[in-house]
Amino acid sequence: MIGLVLVSHSARLAEGLAELAAQMAPDVRILPAGGLSDGTLGTDFDAVSTAVDRAESGDGVLLLYDLGSAKMTADLAVEMLGDPSRAAVADAPFVEGAVAAAVAAQGGGDLDTVMTAAVSAGAPE
């Protein structure tokens, strides 16, 4: 099953989104990676890398991010993986993309399918 990593500047934002996305995807590993270790706002590369490891259960990991600098941190974390093809960063609306990706992962979708669900997510009806 594809795992998700939610890269945010805010710990609470990432954790809240993880609980929201988990509601419809109870079996998916959804790892929040938000904020700096001192509690201030920012993205923590080491926390993101650790989250990617933990989200991986064999099928790959999708990363989503809140703002542009979080995207750069996410990209870097993927590039530094032993096998960068095991993870991908979605250019998707953060909340809407994470929920859609979680549902797609829960449904057994592969990395491409989960990525497509994220990037094509809009505000739901």
Added chain:
Amino acid sequence: MIGLVLVSHSARLAEGLAELAAQMAPDVRILPAGGLSDGTLGTDFDAVSTAVDRAESGDGVLLLYDLGSAKMTADLAVEMLGDPSRAAVADAPFVEGAVAAAVAAQGGGDLDTVMTAAVSAGAPE
């Protein structure tokens, strides 16, 4: 100055997004309204209505929401205002829209301007 209300199923998500958006909009009233009073996930109509009152400083309030049912709660809160024209609900990506709206409000934009900033927000570069 336009105020913002962030309607979410999760208290942490709304609070984290409020702190993120406030970073670039220190003078804007950004009120999180997330979760149910018992701590579970859901949208709390009364909390949203209270947040709209608190976000109002005379120029109007923009509401953003995380998922479709939060939109319905937000719509209802606006309809029930004494003067519904003082607030509006943005169909915008939640995080991206809130940050863009906060910056537009900080810049002194009116309700239309702030709404436009929210709905035209995409993932930033």
Added chain:
Amino acid sequence: MTCNAEGVIAAMRSVAQVVEAHRDELVTLDREIGDGDHGENLKRGFTAVLSKLDNAGDTPGAVLKIVASTLISTVGGAAGPLYGTGFLRAAAKLGTAETLTPESVADALQAALDGVVARGKAEVGDKTMVDALTPAVAAARETSGSIADVLKAAADAADKGAQDTVPLVARKGRASYLGERSAGHMDPGARSTALLLRAFADAAS
């Protein structure tokens, strides 16, 4: 049922009982294609309604207005604004009339449906409560007879409408996230609509 405020209050008490009794069923349905809270949401909402029913009002409309605002404030999920708006519109339609008639009941159901559609923008076939309420309103309008007859026809049609949501692919609400995977499950909101109408019909007979 007596067709005044007291009768509506009594009917709401049995609705609350039915919701409580079917909490787990609705949770299970919502777990399949949603977030698994529909039964709990409605139970929370109607438990709050119960606590407001004593002297809730002198007219059916006044009682339904209290029900509406209580559901809006307490349900916490999509069903809150949806049922809340439905009850609110029904209340407005009934106005200050002291008693219900078969015609005013059908009109109130129509107003409730219109309110649910205005709130949620769902069409028939989207796999939502609208798929139960729409045939229920049509059946109510076509039925002549007592209030009990009207509500029984509505409940029967809602049951069938809810059943008919099983093969549908959801296009509104959380279930729409599942796409094709939403087929094969009854929509929880359509089921709860059928349960509510059956409770009203039973209370009226």
Added chain:
Amino acid sequence: MTCNAEGVIAAMRSVAQVVEAHRDELVTLDREIGDGDHGENLKRGFTAVLSKLDNAGDTPGAVLKIVASTLISTVGGAAGPLYGTGFLRAAAKLGTAETLTPESVADALQAALDGVVARGKAEVGDKTMVDALTPAVAAARETSGSIADVLKAAADAADKGAQDTVPLVARKGRASYLGERSAGHMDPGARSTALLLRAFADAAS
């Protein structure tokens, strides 16, 4: 400066001092068109770098690699992956060479710029650090002379590049949220790039 690993370590120490001394200035610039943390981000990053510099490596490339990974892990803002990638690419370009030459310094600066652009996708004129680094690289490539000469030319060009960001409207990074309102302020990242290059130039002379 001696053009080996030790010289680079010494230069990094003065960079860290310069960053510390200009923390507030960078914070103030970032408060105008960003989130007000650029000075604190870089201070946190280079303080961490300082603690890693003892025996950081035997070649300039090895030292820069440590600098890169430390910045990536500690800066916490856009400047982390951007400067981190820049230092990483510069380190890769220098390879295992024991000493720097004017040419290898210019090549390393070019590699750093390419890395920053690959990471952030900014073009000249977008009001970012690229607006300082791009003219700096061009000046470095055009300058013949000592390493100090090359770095001084780069720092002068970066100063001008940073100044020239003032009238621009930001198209990348947080400042792009401000649209037209971003004009009239110097880009904090362009300013810090100019400060870093000046610190290197001063260390080399």
